[in-house]
Amino acid sequence: MTVTAPKGFRASGVAAGIKATAGALDVALVVNDGPDTTAAAVFTGNRIKAAPVLWSQQVLKAGIVRAVILNSGGANACTGPAGFQDTHATAEHTAAVLSGRASRFPVGAGDVAVCSTGLIGERLPMPKLLHGVDAAARGLSRDGGAEAAKAIMTTDTVPKTAVHSGQGFTVGGMAKGAGMLAPGLATMLVVLTTDAVADASILDAALREATAVTFDRIDSDGCMSTNDTVLLMASGASRIEPTPAELAEAVTAVCADLARQLIADAEGATKEIAIDVTGAASAADAVEVGRSIARNNLVKTAFFGNDPNWGRILAAIGTTAAAFEPDEVDVAINGVWICKGGAAGEDRSKVDLSARGVTVTVNLHAGEESATVWTNDLSMGYVHENSAYSS
Amino acid sequence: MTVTAPKGFRASGVAAGIKATAGALDVALVVNDGPDTTAAAVFTGNRIKAAPVLWSQQVLKAGIVRAVILNSGGANACTGPAGFQDTHATAEHTAAVLSGRASRFPVGAGDVAVCSTGLIGERLPMPKLLHGVDAAARGLSRDGGAEAAKAIMTTDTVPKTAVHSGQGFTVGGMAKGAGMLAPGLATMLVVLTTDAVADASILDAALREATAVTFDRIDSDGCMSTNDTVLLMASGASRIEPTPAELAEAVTAVCADLARQLIADAEGATKEIAIDVTGAASAADAVEVGRSIARNNLVKTAFFGNDPNWGRILAAIGTTAAAFEPDEVDVAINGVWICKGGAAGEDRSKVDLSARGVTVTVNLHAGEESATVWTNDLSMGYVHENSAYSS
Numbered sequence: 001m002t003v004t005a006p007k008g009f010r011a012s013g014v015a016a017g018i019k020a021t022a023g024a025l026d027v028a029l030v031v032n033d034g035p036d037t038t039a040a041a042v043f044t045g046n047r048i049k050a051a052p053v054l055w056s057q058q059v060l061k062a063g064i065v066r067a068v069i070l071n072s073g074g075a076n077a078c079t080g081p082a083g084f085q086d087t088h089a090t091a092e093h094t095a096a097v098l099s100g101r102a103s104r105f106p107v108g109a110g111d112v113a114v115c116s117t118g119l120i121g122e123r124l125p126m127p128k129l130l131h132g133v134d135a136a137a138r139g140l141s142r143d144g145g146a147e148a149a150k151a152i153m154t155t156d157t158v159p160k161t162a163v164h165s166g167q168g169f170t171v172g173g174m175a176k177g178a179g180m181l182a183p184g185l186a187t188m189l190v191v192l193t194t195d196a197v198a199d200a201s202i203l204d205a206a207l208r209e210a211t212a213v214t215f216d217r218i219d220s221d222g223c224m225s226t227n228d229t230v231l232l233m234a235s236g237a238s239r240i241e242p243t244p245a246e247l248a249e250a251v252t253a254v255c256a257d258l259a260r261q262l263i264a265d266a267e268g269a270t271k272e273i274a275i276d277v278t279g280a281a282s283a284a285d286a287v288e289v290g291r292s293i294a295r296n297n298l299v300k301t302a303f304f305g306n307d308p309n310w311g312r313i314l315a316a317i318g319t320t321a322a323a324f325e326p327d328e329v330d331v332a333i334n335g336v337w338i339c340k341g342g343a344a345g346e347d348r349s350k351v352d353l354s355a356r357g358v359t360v361t362v363n364l365h366a367g368e369e370s371a372t373v374w375t376n377d378l379s380m381g382y383v384h385e386n387s388a389y390s391s
Numbered sequence: 392m393t394v395t396a397p398k399g400f401r402a403s404g405v406a407a408g409i410k411a412t413a414g415a416l417d418v419a420l421v422v423n424d425g426p427d428t429t430a431a432a433v434f435t436g437n438r439i440k441a442a443p444v445l446w447s448q449q450v451l452k453a454g455i456v457r458a459v460i461l462n463s464g465g466a467n468a469c470t471g472p473a474g475f476q477d478t479h480a481t482a483e484h485t486a487a488v489l490s491g492r493a494s495r496f497p498v499g500a501g502d503v504a505v506c507s508t509g510l511i512g513e514r515l516p517m518p519k520l521l522h523g524v525d526a527a528a529r530g531l532s533r534d535g536g537a538e539a540a541k542a543i544m545t546t547d548t549v550p551k552t553a554v555h556s557g558q559g560f561t562v563g564g565m566a567k568g569a570g571m572l573a574p575g576l577a578t579m580l581v582v583l584t585t586d587a588v589a590d591a592s593i594l595d596a597a598l599r600e601a602t603a604v605t606f607d608r609i610d611s612d613g614c615m616s617t618n619d620t621v622l623l624m625a626s627g628a629s630r631i632e633p634t635p636a637e638l639a640e641a642v643t644a645v646c647a648d649l650a651r652q653l654i655a656d657a658e659g660a661t662k663e664i665a666i667d668v669t670g671a672a673s674a675a676d677a678v679e680v681g682r683s684i685a686r687n688n689l690v691k692t693a694f695f696g697n698d699p700n701w702g703r704i705l706a707a708i709g710t711t712a713a714a715f716e717p718d719e720v721d722v723a724i725n726g727v728w729i730c731k732g733g734a735a736g737e738d739r740s741k742v743d744l745s746a747r748g749v750t751v752t753v754n755l756h757a758g759e760e761s762a763t764v765w766t767n768d769l770s771m772g773y774v775h776e777n778s779a780y781s782s
Contacts, residue, residue, distance in 0.1 A: 048709030048733070077704050080718065080734035120702025121735050132703050209578050223563070228704075297769075298777055305778025311511025311617075314608050316437030319615050327471065342439070343471035346513050371462050378688075383771050386689055387696025 002161030006195035006228035008033050008235025012139035013151030016115035016132025018073035018118075025151035027132035028070040030141055030191055037111070037195055039065035040204035042211050044228035050077030051087040052114040053227060059091075059113050061199025065233050066111035068191055069094045069136070070152050071129060072176070076116040085324050086124050087114050093130050097137040106244035115189045117154055118178060139298065149174035152189055155385065156267055162257035166250040167366030168240035169196035175258040188215070188262060192228040192254060198247055206248040207232045214255035217287065218263050218374045219294040230255075263374045268381025269305050273358045274374055281367035285322035289362060290373030292316045300378035303358060308351035309325040310339040313360065324364040332361040393552035397586035398562035399424050399626025400415035403530035404542030409464030409516055410551035411612075416542035418523035419461040421582050422489065424529055429629030430456035430505070431595035433602050434764025435619035441468035442478040443505040444618060450482075450504050454591025456624050457502035459582055460485045460527070461543050462520060463567070465509040468617040477515050478505050484521050488528040489685035506580045506620050508545055508567060540565035543580055544774065548656055553648035556573045557641040559631035560587035566649040567663045573581025579606070580655060582620040583645060586629035589638055605646035609654050609680065609765045610685040621646075652738050654765045665765055670759035680753060681764030683707045691769035694749060701730040704751065715755040723752040729773040 004011050011030045041060045043053050069090055071186055076083050091112040098107040114331050149159035160175040177188030211230055245270040263272050275293050280286035296316040302309035310331045315328060331339035336350045395402050402421045410416040432451045434444050460481055467474050482503040489498040540550035544567050551566040568579030602621055654663050666684050671677035684690055686706040693700035701722045708720060722730035728743045
C-alpha cells in the first residue's frame with residue numbers, strides 16, 4: 001500500500017531497461033488524483049544539485065504537485081544543460097501522457113516533480129526512460145505503491161515503505177537509500193502521501209519538523225548526495241483537515257519509520273547504532289556530538305570489530321564545539337557505563353556487542369537537552385560495495 | 392641521525408615492557424645539551440587532551456625544554472587526575488635522573504616535555520615506565536636518534552625521520568603516526584631539533600608556519616587524536632642564527648618530508664593521494680575543498696577500487712562553502728580531465744590508477760589561490776586493522 005495507502009493516490013513501478021539488470025524495475029510514478037494537489041518538499045543541502053532537484057525545486061515553488069516521476073539507474077547529476085533538458089523532457093512527457101488518458105485533470109509539466117538516483121555524471125537513456133513513463137502511466141493503480149517502492153531501489157536490498165493513520169486521515173511513504181547517508185538528508189528519495197486536507201504552507205511546516213528529527217539525524221557514512229528529495233503530497237480525499245500538530249506528528253511517524261529502515265539497510269552494515277546524547281546545553285549541541293561520533297571512522301570500525309572502544313568516542317566528542325567539561329563526560333555502551341567523568345568506569349568486558357542493535361549513551365552533564373543520531377558501523381562490506389561498483 | 396643530526400642533542404630508545412610485544416622499543420628520550428634550550432610546540436586541537444599534552448602545554452609556556460620523554464604502548468588519555476599525576480611523576484623522574492648524571496645542567500621537571508601514544512583510557516604501567524626512563528638516560532647517545540624513532544612507533548610499519556641542512560645549521564626530526572590522521576594535526580608525535588640559534592618566539596613562528604602547510608594538510612581518516620604534539624627544540628650549538636625565513640624554510644622542509652612519510656605509512660592504505668585544488672578564491676577555500684574530498688568515504692573507497700569516480704568528488708566539493716559555480720568546476724585524475732564544467736569530460740577509461748600515487752586536480756575557476764591536501768584511500772586493510780585491534 002505505502003504511498004497508495006492514503007485515498008486519492010495511484011502509483012506504479014515498471015522495468016524500462018535503464019538498470020543493467022534485465023527486468024529490474026527502474027521507473028516509478030505516483031499520481032495525486034485530488035481533489036487537492038498541495039505539496040511541499042525538502043532537497044539536498046549539497047551545492048552540486050542534480051538536474052531533477054533543480055527542476056523539482058522550481059515545481060515546488062507553486063506548492064502544487066500533480067505527479068512525481070522517479071527513476072533509478074542514473075542520477076542525472078553533473079550532466080550539464082543537456083541533463084536538465086532531459087529532466088524537462090521527462091516532466092513534459094509525463095504531463096502529456098497523464099493529460100491524455102491517465103488523469104482526471106489536465107496536467108502541465110510544471111506540476112510534475114522528477115527524482116533520479118544512480119551513478120553521477122552520466123546521461124540518462126532517454127528513449128528507454130520515456131517508454132518507461134508510458135508503461136508507468138498505463139500501470140497506475142490504487143494498489144501500485146509496492147511496485148513503485150521497488151522501482152526506486154539502487155543498492156537497497158529491500159523496499160522501504162511505511163504508513164501511519166491519524167484521526168480520519170492517513171500518511172503513507174516510500175524511500176530508497178542505502179549509502180551516501182549523511183547530514184542534511186541522506187542519499188535518498190522519499191515520497192510521502194496523505195489524504196489529509198492541508199495547504200502547502202502547513203505541509204511544508206510539517207515536513208520540515210519531521211525531517212529535522214528523522215532523516216537529518218541519520219548519518220551512515222557522512223556523505224551527502226546530489227539528489228536527495230523528500231516530497232509530501234496531499235490529496236484532501238479524506239475530507240479531514242487535521243491540526244498542524246496532528247499532521248506533523250503523523251508525518252514524523254512515517255519519516256522516523258523510513259529513516260530507521262534506511263539505517264537498517266545501509267551498505268555492508270553489521271550494526272545499527274543509536275547514539276543518545278543527553279545532558280546537553282542545547283539540542284544543537286546534542287546533535288553535533290552525536291553526529292561527530294556517528295561520522296568517526298575509528299569509532300565505526302571499532303563497532304564492526306565488537307570493540308567497546310570508548311576512548312575513540314571521547315576523542316570524537318572532543319572535536320566538537322559543544323558545551324562540556326572533559327572530566328565530566330560519561331559514556332555507556334549498551335547500558336554499561338564504561339566511561340565515568342572522562343576516565344575509565346565499568347570494565348569494558350561487561351559490554352555485550354554480539355547483537356546487531358547498539359546503543360551509545362553520552363551524558364555531557366552540561367544541561368537538560370538531548371537528541372538521538374542513528375548510524376552504522378564501517379565494515380569490510382561497505383568498503384567492498386563502494387570500491388567494487390561505480391555508483 | 393634524525394633528531395641527533397643537529398649538534399647539541401643526544402637521544403635513545405629502549406624496551407621497557409610497556410608494549411605487549413617482548414623486546415619492542417617503547418620509551419624514547421631526547422635531550423638538548425645546549426648551549427641554548429629554547430623550544431616551541433603545537434598540540435592537538437581536540438578538547439579531550441591527554442595528560443602529557445596538558446603537562447607539556449604548561450612546560451612550553453616558558454619557551455624552555457631541556458628534554459622530552461616519550462612512550463608508546465599507552466596514550467595516557469582519559470585517565471583523570473591519576474593519569475596527570477603519572478605524567479608529572481614521569482617528568483620528575485626524568486629530571487632527577489638527568490640532573491644526577493646524564494646532563495650537563497641541573498634539570499627541573501618543568502623543563503621536561505612528555506609525550507605518550509597508544510590506547511586511550513588506560514593507565515600507564517608506571518614501574519615499567521620509570522625503569523625505562525632510567526635505561527633511556529643510560530643509553531643517551533649522539534647516535535641515538537634512530538633508536539628513538541623506533542621507540543615511538545605504534546601501528547607504524549617503519550620509523551620516520553628527516554633531516555634538512557640550512558646555511559650553517561641543521562634541522563632534524565622524527566615522527567610517529569599511521570592512523571587517526573586528521574585536520575588540526577594528525578595522531579602523531581613529532582620531535583624536531585635544530586642547532587640554530589633562535590629564541591622561543593622565532594621557533595614558535597617557524598613551527599606554526601611549517602605545520603600549517605604540512606601536518607595540517609594531511610588527512611588520512613578524518614579522526615583527530617587526543618595526544619598530537621609537535622615539539623621543536625633548539626640547541627644553538629651551531630652558533631648560527633638564521634633569519635626567521637631561513638629557519639621557517641628548513642623546519643617546513645623537515646615537516647613536509649615527515650608528513651609525506653605519515654601518509655605513505657597510513658593504516659591499510661593502498662594509495663597516496665595528493666589533492667591539488669587550484670583556481671580558489673582563497674587558500675582557505677582551497678584547503679576546505681581539498682579536505683572535504685580527502686575525508687569523503689565514498690571517494691576513498693572508489694580509489695581503493697581503482698575507480699575514477701569523479702561524480703563522488705563533485706558531490707564532496709558541493710558540501711563545502713567555498714566560492715565556485717557548480718557548472719564551472721573541472722576535475723582531473725592523474726592528468727585526465729574527466730570532468731569539465733561540472734559535467735563529463737574526457738573518457739574515464741583514460742585514467743590509469745594502477746600506481747600507488749594518485750593526483751586529483753580540481754580547478755574551481757573562482758580565483759588564483761591553491762593548496763594541496765594529502766590523503767589515502769579507504770581500504771579493507773584499514774577496516775581490518777582498526778576493527779581487530781584496540782588502539
